[in-house]
Amino acid sequence: MSERDTETHAxxxxxxxxxxxxxxxxxxxxxxxxxxxxxxxxxxTLLGPSGCGKTTLLRLxxxxxxxxxxxxxxxxxxxxxxxxxxRPIGMVFQNLALFPHYSVAQxxxxxxxxxxxxxxxxxxxVERFMDLVGLAGYGERRISQLSGGxxxxxxxxxxxxxxxxxxxxxxxxxxxxxxxxxxxxFALKDIQRKLGTTFVFVTHDQEEATLMSDVIVVxxxxxxxxxxxxxxxxxxxxxxxxxxxxxxxxxxxxxxxRAGGGELEVRTPAGGLTLPAAAARGFAPAAGAAGVLCxxxxxxxxxxxxxxxxxxxxxxxxSLVEELDLGPVRRTTVAVAGRHLRSLTVGGEAARMGRAGxxxxxxxxxxxxxxxxxxDARQAG
Amino acid sequence: MYSGERPRSVHYLLLLPVLALLGLxxxxxxxxxxxxxxxxxxxxxxxxxxxxxxxxxxxxFLRTFVASVAIAVIATVLxxxxxMLLWRADRWRNLLLIVVLIPWLVSLVIRTYGWxxxxxxxxxxxxxxxxxxxxxxxxxxxxxxxxxxxxLVHVLMPFAVISILSSLLTIEDNLEEASRVxxxxxxxxxxxxxxxxxxxxxxxxxxxxxxxxxxxxxxxILLGGVSQKFVGTQIYQEVMYAFNMNKAAAWALCLLVVxxxxxxxxxxxxxxxxxxxxxxxxx
Numbered sequence: 001m002s003e004r005d006t007e008t009h010a011x012x013x014x015x016x017x018x019x020x021x022x023x024x025x026x027x028x029x030x031x032x033x034x035x036x037x038x039x040x041x042x043x044x045t046l047l048g049p050s051g052c053g054k055t056t057l058l059r060l061x062x063x064x065x066x067x068x069x070x071x072x073x074x075x076x077x078x079x080x081x082x083x084x085x086x087r088p089i090g091m092v093f094q095n096l097a098l099f100p101h102y103s104v105a106q107x108x109x110x111x112x113x114x115x116x117x118x119x120x121x122x123x124x125x126v127e128r129f130m131d132l133v134g135l136a137g138y139g140e141r142r143i144s145q146l147s148g149g150x151x152x153x154x155x156x157x158x159x160x161x162x163x164x165x166x167x168x169x170x171x172x173x174x175x176x177x178x179x180x181x182x183x184x185x186f187a188l189k190d191i192q193r194k195l196g197t198t199f200v201f202v203t204h205d206q207e208e209a210t211l212m213s214d215v216i217v218v219x220x221x222x223x224x225x226x227x228x229x230x231x232x233x234x235x236x237x238x239x240x241x242x243x244x245x246x247x248x249x250x251x252x253x254x255x256x257x258r259a260g261g262g263e264l265e266v267r268t269p270a271g272g273l274t275l276p277a278a279a280a281r282g283f284a285p286a287a288g289a290a291g292v293l294c295x296x297x298x299x300x301x302x303x304x305x306x307x308x309x310x311x312x313x314x315x316x317x318x319s320l321v322e323e324l325d326l327g328p329v330r331r332t333t334v335a336v337a338g339r340h341l342r343s344l345t346v347g348g349e350a351a352r353m354g355r356a357g358x359x360x361x362x363x364x365x366x367x368x369x370x371x372x373x374x375x376d377a378r379q380a381g
Numbered sequence: 382m383y384s385g386e387r388p389r390s391v392h393y394l395l396l397l398p399v400l401a402l403l404g405l406x407x408x409x410x411x412x413x414x415x416x417x418x419x420x421x422x423x424x425x426x427x428x429x430x431x432x433x434x435x436x437x438x439x440x441x442f443l444r445t446f447v448a449s450v451a452i453a454v455i456a457t458v459l460x461x462x463x464x465m466l467l468w469r470a471d472r473w474r475n476l477l478l479i480v481v482l483i484p485w486l487v488s489l490v491i492r493t494y495g496w497x498x499x500x501x502x503x504x505x506x507x508x509x510x511x512x513x514x515x516x517x518x519x520x521x522x523x524x525x526x527x528x529x530x531x532x533l534v535h536v537l538m539p540f541a542v543i544s545i546l547s548s549l550l551t552i553e554d555n556l557e558e559a560s561r562v563x564x565x566x567x568x569x570x571x572x573x574x575x576x577x578x579x580x581x582x583x584x585x586x587x588x589x590x591x592x593x594x595x596x597x598x599x600x601x602i603l604l605g606g607v608s609q610k611f612v613g614t615q616i617y618q619e620v621m622y623a624f625n626m627n628k629a630a631a632w633a634l635c636l637l638v639v640x641x642x643x644x645x646x647x648x649x650x651x652x653x654x655x656x657x658x659x660x661x662x663x664x
Contacts, residue, residue, distance in 0.1 A: 064558060084561040097559035101577050110573075111563035162563065 090159030524606030548582025
């Protein structure tokens with residue numbers, strides 16, 4: 001999200017611009033200097049562990065609370081002091097908050113009735129959006145007669161029927177079983193694409209975030225850790241927290257021995273390594289600095305022959321801990337210098353390497369390694 | 382049995398006290414019926430005739446019924462703001478609930494005398510109004526229907542507060558926020574979401590208070606006075622002064638029937654009003 005984007009979208013319906021927002025409850029800082037720009041029509045996910053401030057940020061956009069400092073603009077208009085009911089937003093709550101004394105159709109029509117839309121028009125719009133969420137013909141049902149997935153769809157229709165610029169979703173899928181959840185994830189993404197409404201989705205599930213989002217905002221301890229597409233976040237995590245939170249990661253402590261000439265020399269418990277200077281993330285390593293080396297499991301290759309070498313790869317001696325076949329992939333755990341490292345390989349049908357304790361070689365490309373500052377490790381861990 | 386064992390015969394002995402109480406209760410009810418329907422050595426409706434034929438007695442029933450409905454409605458309406466306050470006061474709820482219930486720790490008679498101090502011709506309210514020059518003569522606030530209604534509303538209000546509060550507490554989190562996001566102003570949320578969902582509690586309050594005030598005795602005697610007859614005070618008089626147990630029993634059965642009719646009417650209204658409510662939203 002460059003400056004240019006911000007300017008282009010500033011006045012368009014569906015843009016949210018959050019600038020330097022902080023929120024304190026007494027002495028407790030829940031959000032610290034958060035700035036995000038949501039372009040219109042984006043499916044943006046706020047991803048982070050519970051207590052990271054993502055729901056608070058959503059509630060600030062909704063106007064349930066006001067920021068302690070900073071500004072929020074919706075559709076290019078500063079919304080400070082604008083009450084919730086006058087903001088062009090919709091919201092799907094974690095517990096859905098459907099009105100139990102109304103039928104499905106009455107729930108969906110609620111906002112239209114408040115706006116005094118004529119009955120005929122209301123009925124048409126209710127029908128259209130019930131159809132959109134796949135609940136055609138369910139209008140007369142009582143809320144208690146619906147399944148969990150159907151309730152989700154009612155909550156969605158109830159918000160979307162008002163055609164808000166922005167739809168806020170607060171972990172709406174967290175109560176569902178895995179299969180239904182997956183189904184609704186696709187349905188949500190599909191509906192978002194059809195309507196072009198901006199979705200701001202909150203979740204702690206990185207898989208869910210990856211599956212649905214155009215943009216992911218990773219949050220921790222009230223701060224934004226990284227903003228990017230799911231691919232960028234996974235391929236190029238900016239700090240140790242993001243690498244740990246999004247996807248699986250292998251870690252190895254190290255000490256920088258020499259920095260310079262576009263290269264870094266580090267010493268690890270498993271031996272010395274030379275990596276490109278670009279491997280360092282978020283700090284400029286100097287000789288003597290302590291760091292953490294990280295690599296994704298699919299970038300580690302394990303060979304049964306301890307002397308095995310592959311072109312462009314460095315090798316470290318290890319011993320086999322276990323091999324697990326997880327359907328399409330095999331997960332191999334090896335011990336290197338007393339640390340367990342995991343490797344993922346596609347094709348679980350390949351021959352197994354042997355029993356636990358068997359010596360093996362762990363191979364990796366130095367340019368796949370990321371180096372983070374170890375102070376960062378203490379903070380994030 | 383929680384242990385999964387079949388109860389042993391000795392366990393049934395534990396039921397004895399309950400059975401004794403039940404027997405006593407049934408015996409008194411039987412006695413009540415036999416008293417009411419006896420006369421002249423056999424079955425007779427003479428006591429019922431004595432009551433139902435007299436216009437002044439019919440008026441007593443009518444007054445008791447109307448006053449009870451009024452008391453139920455007034456107490457329920459007045460309890461709403463209190464219950465809403467308690468509902469909002471997350472941290473202070475239990476403390477405030479104790480404040481609401483404190484009157485119940487004081488004997489009913491003493492509380493009623495408290496009202497006499499306030500409402501009497503030389504009481505605090507009349508004194509105040511005269512001191513302010515708003516009145517020349519004291520107004521009659523007691524020994525009439527006003528005093529009776531004030532007294533019973535006060536005595537019975539905690540029932541309504543608790544009943545409405547319990548209904549409010551069943552309202553799911555976020556319903557109000559959801560209503561706001563959908564465009565509702567605070568009063569629209571109140572009238573469309575909060576009030577409808579708390580109606581089951583309000584109906585419980587109406588029914589409980591209606592029944593309790595139909596049978597009230599102490600407050601009507603002390604605040605309503607002897608001339609303003611209430612069914613409860615009539616029965617009290619038959620028992621304590623006239624020693625006419627048969628007539629008292631007939632009075633009691635008439636009261637039971639009238640109360641039952643009122644109850645059925647309230648239930649019918651409740652069913653109509655709450656026909657849209659989910660089973661789960663009822664208290």
